[in-house]
Structure formats: C-alpha cells, structure tokens
Amino acid sequence: MQAFEVNFDGLVGPTHNYAGLSVGNVASLKNADQASSPKQGALQGLAKMKALSDMGLKQAVLPPLERPDVYVLRQLGFTGSDAEVIKQAAEQAPAVYAATCSASSMWTANACTVSPSADAADGKVHFTAANLSNKFHRSIESPTTSRVLSAIFADEKYFAHHQPLPLGDHFGDEGAANHTRFCNAYNSAGVEFFVFGKYAFDNNKPAPVKYPARQTYEASQAIARLHQLNPNKTVYAQQHPDVIDAGVFHNDVISVGNQDCLFYHENAFLNTEQVLNDLQTAFGDQQLHFVKVPAEAVSVEDAVNSYLFNSQLVTLSPGHMAIIAPGECQENDNVRQYLEAVVAQDNPIKEVKIYDVKQSMRNGGGPACLRQRVVLNESEIAAANQSVFITDELYATLSAWVEKHYRDSLTEKDLADPQLLVESRTALDELTKILNLGSVYPFQL
Template sequence: MSSDDYREVNFDGLVGPTHNYAGLALGNVASMSHGGLVANPREAALEGLAKMKALMDAGYLQGVLPPQQRPDVGALRALGFSGSDERVLARAAGEAPQILRAVCSASSMWTANAATVTPSIDAADGRVHVTPANLQSSFHRFLEPATSGRVLQAIFRDEARFAHHPALPATPAFSDEGAANHTRLCGEHGEPGVHLYVYGREAFGWGSETLPAPQRFPARQTLEASQAVARQHGLSDHQRVFAQQHPDAIDAGVFHNDVIAVGNGPVLLYHEMAFLDEPGTLEALRERMSTPLIPVRVPVEAVSLADAVGSYLFNSQLLSNPDGSMTLVVPGECQENEAVWRCLQDHLLAGHNPIGEVVVKDLKQSMRNGGGPACLRLRVVLSAEERSALAGRVLLDAALHGELVAWVERHYRDRLAPEDLADPALAREALVALDELSQILRIGSVYPFQRG
C-alpha cells in the first residue's frame, strides 16, 4: 500500500447538552478559575462545529465523535442515591452538589483524552490499535471510558483492520490520560513513525531523589501507563520514547503535555519547559526517527509558562498541507496575548520550519473550561481502505455539518448555570437529543439508556 494512501483524520468531540462550568479539574487553571459561571451549551457546540467545518473546507479530513450520556444518573445510583430519576437528581443537588456537577460534565468533548491510537503502518499486525484512556485521576472523567470504548468500537468496527484493547486498570499506578500525552513523529503520515509518550510521574519509583515532583498540582500520567499502552500496541523499543514532563510546568497548569508541546510529521513545537530532560528527549527522538527531527523550541524569554498556559499556544492543531508546509490552528486567546502573538509572527512564521500559516479560531466556551483546539480532537492516521471501512456516518461533509448544526439548535439550551443541573427536564432533553444523534451518526445503541 502506498504511503500516499494514508491521511490523518481529526475526530472532534461534539460538545454535549450539559456543557457547564463546574471547575472540576484540579491543575487546569482555566477550569478552576471559571467554575460557577453561566455556560452556553448551544454556543459551545456551534463553536466546535464551526472549527470542524472550517478545517474540512480547507481540505483536512474531519471526523465527529458524539458526547456522552449526561447527567449520568447511573453513577449517582451507584453512589447510594435512590428513587426516581427526579428524586436522585434532587437529592444529589441537595446533599452533594459537586458530585452532581461531576456527573453532568461535558468533558468528553476533549477527545484527545478519549484514547491512544497507533496507526497500522507502525503495528506489527498491520492493524490500527486503540486503547481507551482510563482517566482515573478525576471522577468526572473516570465515568467516560466505558462509553468511549463502545463508541470507538462502533466506528472502528472491522476486526480485520482495527484492534481494540481494554482500558488500563483504573488505579493511580496506571493513570492514563490518552493521546493528550502522546505524539507521533514521522516523515509523511504514511511512513513509519516514532511515538513520544510523556508522563508526569513514575508510580513505582515516586519519592526518589532522582525524580523531581510537582509541588502544587498532581501529575496525572504515569510512566507505567504509557509503557503498558505501548506494549498493548506492540511497539518495539526503537519505535517509542518516554519523556518526563517538567514538574514546574505541571505546577504552572500544564496538566497534559498537549498544553506545552505539539508535534506533526517531523516537527516538534515545544516550550523550553516542556520536558525535564530536554536534550535527552531530543536525542532519543533523533536516534529513532528515519526522517530528521525538526525541533521548534520556544524559550521562556519569548513566552512565559503563565502566558503559554493562559493562551494555550501549544494546545493548537499542527496540520500538514500537500505542499509540505504546515498550518497551526490556535485559539483566539493567542491573538489577545501580545507576547504570544509576537512569538507566532516573529519566531514561528519567520523561522526555518514548515509552519507557514497561523489560523485563529474562537473557542471561548471550551477554553473557559480548559480545552483548546488540540483538546477537542483525537488524531487517527488511516489508509484509504481503513477510511472506507469506518462504520457509521462520522466523516464530516457539508450535509452532515448542516444536520448537526440543526440538531444543536433544536436541542441545546443557550444558558446553563450550576443550579440548572438538577432540572429533570434537562436530563430528558439530553436523552432525546442523544437518541436522535445516534441515528444521525448511524452508530447504533452506544448509550446506557439505549441498551436497557
């Protein structure tokens, strides 16, 4: 099969009907600072769809992943709340409002955390390998893997082409946050790649003097989890590099590596404080890559850690163009930060690297919860045959985009405050919307309420 048959598909998560600002994510500065504000689910979903369509119109392959069933009344019942659904929601609102907020979270919109994916070109058995992230480090995200796994299996259904692995054991030792801490570097997408796994801590070596630890916020990804996923996918030592995230970056709000670095093809765009051992990480990548690595380093003098986190400069999409150039899709906050915008113009666009264009997208609803362009997408490299084998109707075109916009406008509220989460009407509205969406996308019965 020709390497030209392989294309990257960005599967963006649709923002769910219960999108709200609950401030649930410890270590995510934007999420914590906006907790309790009134959200606009309709605007959030339309912003995401507008980004998807813009990239589709520009010639990039764009996929769609559905949101999860929220509120998760089943999770509340498992925690001892009983009675009718209305009674369960009312009791949770009165006795444990933070738990209610958690089971209403629309965080599955950030599909960079949905799974880790290895393309078939890198796998010994010639199949695409998928492992859902266990997301055990936070309760509201721990609720996602079961449905995420069903959705991914419904779409990547052909067992001859796609291999699905179970999520890792949901324990602190194997804390896995998915592709947000994974970057594949290569020449072209259809050429063999090297997989960079970034972790925050070692579960079985933590506390050693040789392992600096963050002091303010928790390190979510473990080395052991990254190693286990690489083993599941059958990657050899020469195909993988494990690098520790800089603890100072974690303490500054870099809860995932994709808040401080982004890679595409042979390009690794990263902040000076991204990796604890920057020289060692680059050397290991160079040793393994068949194509010369193109590191694009942003020094702290140009962009501080605070500005990197506040603007989400590195939580951008770096996309390949047919002429060999690359486009960087950044959130509007980058344009509003003078130092970051100057860096984009003078350091990146004027530098000796393939980045030839910066595109700005407004994603304020997502950004206030701590998710930028890169959080919203799961990157999957697929051959032409693999793309043809996808089940459902998940590759975006103009008709599907129009149907999804109309679906959002029919079902989504334009205002949602924390106190609205106990409204039983909201729960009913969400179920009606998701049932209709599963029919639009033709993915079958992936939600708990559809499975009896």
C-alpha cells in the same frame, strides 16, 4: 497505499457547564460558576470542524456522553426515579452531582490513545480508551467511549480495541493529550512519543508537588506493549514537574508535534536535550524540525493563559504546516508577536489560523483538546463508519440538531433540573441515528 491524519473532534455536549472540576487546570478553576452556553460551544466546535474540512483535511466527529450520569449516581446509593435520583444527589452531594453532569468528553484528545497500523506489529489500528483515573468526573467516561469507538471502528480485520488500563493512580492514563507521533509520511512507520508526569513505582524520581501528575510512565509503557509498538521507535519523556505545578496538566498544553516537527516550550520536558536526541535517533537519518519557543519570548504563564501549544499543528501540503490556534493567542501580546515571527523562521510552520472556541477554552480546553488524531489508510477509512465524517450535509444537519436541542445558557444551578436529562437523552437518541452508531448510550441498552 495513501494514509491520512483524520481529526475526530468531540461535539460539545448539552450539559456543557463551568463547575470548576479540574484541579490543576487553571482555566477550569478560574471560570468556575460562570454561566455557560452549550449551544454556542457546540456551534463553535462544529465551525472549527467545518473549517478544517474545507482546508482539505479529513475531519470526523465523536458524540458527547450521556449526562447527568444517573447510572453512576445509582451506584453511589441514590434511589428512586431518575428525577428523584437527581434531586437527592443535587441536594445531598452537590459536588458529586456536578461531576456526573460534566461535558468533559468533548475533549477527545483524552478519549484514547491510537496507534496506526504502520506502527503496530500486527498491522492493525490500535485503540486504548483512557481510564482518566485522576479525576472522578472523567474516570466514568471510558465505558461509553469504548462503545462509541467500537461502533465507529468495528471491522476486526483493521481495528483492535483494548480495555482501559486498571483504575488507580499507578496506571493513570490521559490518552493522546500526552502522546504524539512523528513520521515522514502518514503511511510510513513512525516514532511514537509518550510524555508522562511521574514514575508511579519510584517515589525517588522527580514529580510535581502542587498539582497531580495525571499520566504515569508505567501507563505509557503498558499502552506501547498493548499496541505492539517497536521499542526502537518508541520514546518516553518526562514532563517538567515545574510546568505541571504551573498549570500544565497535560503535555499538549506545552508542546505539540506533527510529522517531522515538534513545536515545544523550552521548559516542557525534564532533560530536554536527551529527549530531543532520543527522538532524532528513533526517527533516523532525516532531520526532525525542533521548533523551540524560548521562555524569554513566551513564558509558561503566557502559554497556559493563551493555550498556544494546545493548538493543532496540521499539514496542509508537503512541507507546509499550519497552527490552528484559539482566539486567546491573538489577545496575548507576547504570544501574538511570537506567532508572527515563527512563520518567518526556517521551519515547516508557514501559517497561523485563529478560531473562536471560547466556550471550551473557559473550561481549559483548546483546539487540540477538542480533537483525537487517528491515522488511517484508504482501506481503513473505507472500513470505518462513514456517517461520522464531516461533509457539508452533515455539518448542516448537526448545526440544526444543536439549534433544536441545546440550551442557550446553563448555570451550575440549572444542572439539578430533571428536564435537562430528558432533553439530553432526546438529543442523543436522535444523534445516534444521524451518526449511524446504533445503541451506545446506557439509556439505549
């Protein structure tokens, strides 16, 4: 049975703002306090989804979360009406309030880790929502994320959903931003590749010192167990601590893989040769394509500033891959020159396609952050919620929905406006009907 890699992109939410919440994410901190455009951000994301769909790739959408999260604010002791809770929190704990307004769920690479049925012992597609425990504003995402995933992938014959790992530093899990999969064809058993930042239970091992390591080895192991993966087809690698300290907060900011190709910076991993040997051994007789980007061509700083590796690597036809890169890759001379050269090399990457996702980029998320890859066979696609798959009609409907409900501009000060919650809930209530999700938001339950 044929299988496909389906890109589930996160829709930029109505409260998209630049509050600079993510320590370790250079772009997020650099652009803190600037005015954002939720409307432009959502339309940019939709345009990328439509473009990939037009290329013949299967594309779907994941909805944003309800923000501000007044339910969490009530947990923290703020009382009264929703408007009173917002006023109290914004005045008494502005940093906490800003965190509950974050639209970071648009980066669905962090929503969960997914293993396709071809890799799992029980023949089901497995989902584990990420606990995102390292950042408060993201750690509150998983309850609604889990409900959304269960609404889209509801058939227990095909889909298995797991609770997020226990909260806390030891099992910090950032989802698919630190996970990729190699395979010959999408319907064949593959090699699942987990990249982590530190060993949580062994302080003698190398670890970053400036910025936190958000993914642990122990969390990656736990997900592999939950997903019933073949240990001989599962590879773990440590991200180089120095690149984490340079602002590479997830592995998808320094490498990206697809099918039989790994596109990586030479400083991405600790013990790189061992990592490549482990991947090749697990993959078997067919040769993997390891496309190394030398530091002399593109520095780690250039990689972080341009988000070269936070591009999507997609298969357009057998043996023909394309890099879906952000516009910033054209603006950086070293990166632009490298991309012009890489397509002429002997590897599967034959095209580079540039897209404007600047609203997301300014908060530290490129094209790869905006999507969650879910490999599904034809039966599994048929069993999923059909209303979330991008078509010309859905693209037009969602674009009109954004134009109707989203603000053109938003500053951190604007987040304290109680009307923003009313606008957001009105928009999301309508969206759940468009996407046929049922009741997934706290205000609907």
